[in-house]
Amino acid sequence: MKKQLDRREFVKIGGLVTAGTAVGVGLPLLPLYRASATGEVADRSGKRWGMVINVGKCKDGCTACVDACRKENNVPLHGDPKIDIHWIRKAKISRRVENASEISAPLLCNHCDDPPCALVCPVQATYKRKDGIVIVDKHRCIGCRYCLIACPYNMRMFNFKSNHEWHNETYPTRAHGVSESCQFCAHRLDQGMQPACVEACKKEGGGAMVFGDLNDSSSKVAKVVASRSVRALREDLGTNPKVFYIGL
Amino acid sequence: MKIEFAPLEGKSPQFYLFMLVLFGVAGAGLFATYLMYTQGLHITGMSNRVPWGISIVMLIYYIGLSAGSLVLSAMSALFGRKEFKPFARIAALLAMLLLVGALLSMILDWGKPDRVFVPFMYFNFVSMFSINGILYSTYIVICFVYLLAMFAGKEKLVGVIALIAVIWAIGVHSGTGAIFGFVSRELYESPLLPPSFITAALSSGTALMIILLQLLFRYTERPFDQRYVKELSRLLAVFILVVAYFLFVENAFRAYNIGHREAAWFFLFGGSHSMVFWVGLIGMGIVVPALILFTPGTKNSIKMINVAAILHVIGVLCERYIIVIPGQLHPTDILPNMNVESVALDGAIVSYSISFLEVVQALGVAAIVAIVFMLGLRVFAMLPTEALMEDEAS
Numbered sequence: 001m002k003k004q005l006d007r008r009e010f011v012k013i014g015g016l017v018t019a020g021t022a023v024g025v026g027l028p029l030l031p032l033y034r035a036s037a038t039g040e041v042a043d044r045s046g047k048r049w050g051m052v053i054n055v056g057k058c059k060d061g062c063t064a065c066v067d068a069c070r071k072e073n074n075v076p077l078h079g080d081p082k083i084d085i086h087w088i089r090k091a092k093i094s095r096r097v098e099n100a101s102e103i104s105a106p107l108l109c110n111h112c113d114d115p116p117c118a119l120v121c122p123v124q125a126t127y128k129r130k131d132g133i134v135i136v137d138k139h140r141c142i143g144c145r146y147c148l149i150a151c152p153y154n155m156r157m158f159n160f161k162s163n164h165e166w167h168n169e170t171y172p173t174r175a176h177g178v179s180e181s182c183q184f185c186a187h188r189l190d191q192g193m194q195p196a197c198v199e200a201c202k203k204e205g206g207g208a209m210v211f212g213d214l215n216d217s218s219s220k221v222a223k224v225v226a227s228r229s230v231r232a233l234r235e236d237l238g239t240n241p242k243v244f245y246i247g248l
Numbered sequence: 249m250k251i252e253f254a255p256l257e258g259k260s261p262q263f264y265l266f267m268l269v270l271f272g273v274a275g276a277g278l279f280a281t282y283l284m285y286t287q288g289l290h291i292t293g294m295s296n297r298v299p300w301g302i303s304i305v306m307l308i309y310y311i312g313l314s315a316g317s318l319v320l321s322a323m324s325a326l327f328g329r330k331e332f333k334p335f336a337r338i339a340a341l342l343a344m345l346l347l348v349g350a351l352l353s354m355i356l357d358w359g360k361p362d363r364v365f366v367p368f369m370y371f372n373f374v375s376m377f378s379i380n381g382i383l384y385s386t387y388i389v390i391c392f393v394y395l396l397a398m399f400a401g402k403e404k405l406v407g408v409i410a411l412i413a414v415i416w417a418i419g420v421h422s423g424t425g426a427i428f429g430f431v432s433r434e435l436y437e438s439p440l441l442p443p444s445f446i447t448a449a450l451s452s453g454t455a456l457m458i459i460l461l462q463l464l465f466r467y468t469e470r471p472f473d474q475r476y477v478k479e480l481s482r483l484l485a486v487f488i489l490v491v492a493y494f495l496f497v498e499n500a501f502r503a504y505n506i507g508h509r510e511a512a513w514f515f516l517f518g519g520s521h522s523m524v525f526w527v528g529l530i531g532m533g534i535v536v537p538a539l540i541l542f543t544p545g546t547k548n549s550i551k552m553i554n555v556a557a558i559l560h561v562i563g564v565l566c567e568r569y570i571i572v573i574p575g576q577l578h579p580t581d582i583l584p585n586m587n588v589e590s591v592a593l594d595g596a597i598v599s600y601s602i603s604f605l606e607v608v609q610a611l612g613v614a615a616i617v618a619i620v621f622m623l624g625l626r627v628f629a630m631l632p633t634e635a636l637m638e639d640e641a642s
Contacts, residue, residue: 089591149433237432
């Protein structure tokens with residue numbers, strides 16, 4: 001009988017010691033958790049990056065945005081259309097009627113508010129940042145290619161081959177075996193710059209792209225989205241893209 | 249009736265030769281994987297528009313085949329069909345190993361198979377791949393415990409685990425169907441895919457058991473009652489009809505629904521995959537086996553039943569191909585009613601040709617499964633010394 005009580009007491013004391021240690025170690029960590037949740041990224045978390053493309057201003061045959069993107073992000077071109085990687089590309093679009101006129105517009109990752117690619121990623125390598133950018137952690141991606149299957153816009157690309165063309169030495173190249181797509185030049189946004197394609201379109205192209213914070217109602221992009229007739233790709237799917245088009 | 253189990257003797261030159269061939273194929277498969285791993289997947293037939301190839305076809309094929317084994321194994325413990333008890337052990341072993349084959353196909357297909365532990369560290373509980381990863385690996389454990397219970401001779405425990413295994417299997421097969429069915433692509437999206445996947449799993453698995461049991465008993469020269477084949481063929485006949493029904497409903501829906509009509513047309517008549525559908529699946533997999541198994545003249549002939557079973561096993565492989573591939577060849581509709589053309593092959597119908605390396609890899613995985621299966625039979629008392637049905641009259 002006495003032995004049993006002893007054991008119970010032992011469990012009690014042991015439990016208290018364990019709980020005490022956990023709280024003691026845990027408490028100092030709490031501010032760190034709060035910092036990561038609110039503090040450190042507070043300057044960015046309020047933003048929701050978005051883009052409007054005025055198709056009427058996009059010049060046929062102009063590839064300024066595509067070229068700038070390739071250079072900025074070292075996007076691999078292998079010379080084989082089946083495995084070439086495109087973060088942004090120019091598409092020829094026409095209605096399925098006779099003698100339809102052809103318009104030209106860039107297509108890029110829509111940075112959906114409800115991204116199907118992140119939904120299916122088994123390891124959460126693809127995720128949505130607080131500022132709405134959909135991005136891949138290439139060090140975590142296992143290369144299962146489910147995101148390529150799930151993206152209804154054909155924007156996900158896989159590195160079938162390694163790439164070592166190093167146009168921009170401040171940005172990494174990548175090894176084969178992981179997937180990727182446009183990430184709104186997150187590294188440039190972090191430095192207060194605009195995405196490379198937007199900058200190039202303004203300088204060398206028709207100035208068709210407007211980029212900014214959709215949460216800031218005074219920003220140009222938010223004003224355009226609110227005031228003009230814009231549409232996004234396949235809005236019926238409920239993915240809520242953050243890339244909008246005028247005149248498509 | 250007391251059932252005696254004994255390991256394979258495995259000392260004949262044929263056995264060693266067979267194992268040698270299997271090791272050779274497995275080695276070749278691993279070498280193909282090594283090439284893909286070091287050089288990148290561009291050496292396969294896959295591309296950005298067709299990112300899933302033969303490995304994914306084989307993955308879901310293996311998952312399906314395991315269903316038949318489990319049903320056969322659970323027959324005696326759950327459904328009171330004591331005459332099937334002799335096969336409970338080998339069937340459970342095979343169910344487990346086919347799952348291992350499925351997981352292996354999945355992992356070797358990754359661009360980064362060396363990151364095999366990453367999914368254990370970061371789950372995404374809404375990803376069908378994560379959910380299936382958990383379902384598959386726990387299923388393997390359940391089958392293993394099931395085998396242990398059988399070897400320990402704990403009848404009650406065996407019954408309980410058999411029930412758990414059957415319920416778990418429903419999850420495993422539904423989850424596999426959902427990999428495709430729950431994705432919004434015109435030829436994937438379908439709530440019917442999980443249940444239709446289960447039926448094709450049951451039919452192909454049963455057909456595989458019909459063939460495998462006869463082969464095993466013939467080559468070990470152990471007595472085998474041909475009436476087992478007839479019993480199983482009755483099951484197979486019913487399963488095939490259900491598979492055909494699901495196929496009909498799914499395609500009728502797509503053909504009727506205006507939004508899916510163009511994709512349905514592409515699926516049924518749009519290229520070489522349509523041949524796989526009509527000749528491989530409908531012809532070889534369904535019509536011929538169904539005719540054999542329902543015609544009074546042929547349904548009792550062991551030879552004809554074997555023909556039907558072999559054709560159906562191939563037919564369901566075609567069905568798995570049809571689930572995975574055409575849905576990728578057909579473009580996603582970025583802008584409905586518009587023609588879209590770009591360097592990224594938007595809006596274009598693309599092609600996929602099976603590459604040699606993918607086939608070698610798939611055969612390698614099959615060989616690994618076969619090696620472990622044979623070693624299992626060789627080391628443990630899995631196979632009964634005889635499988636004879638008791639006559640009801642006696």
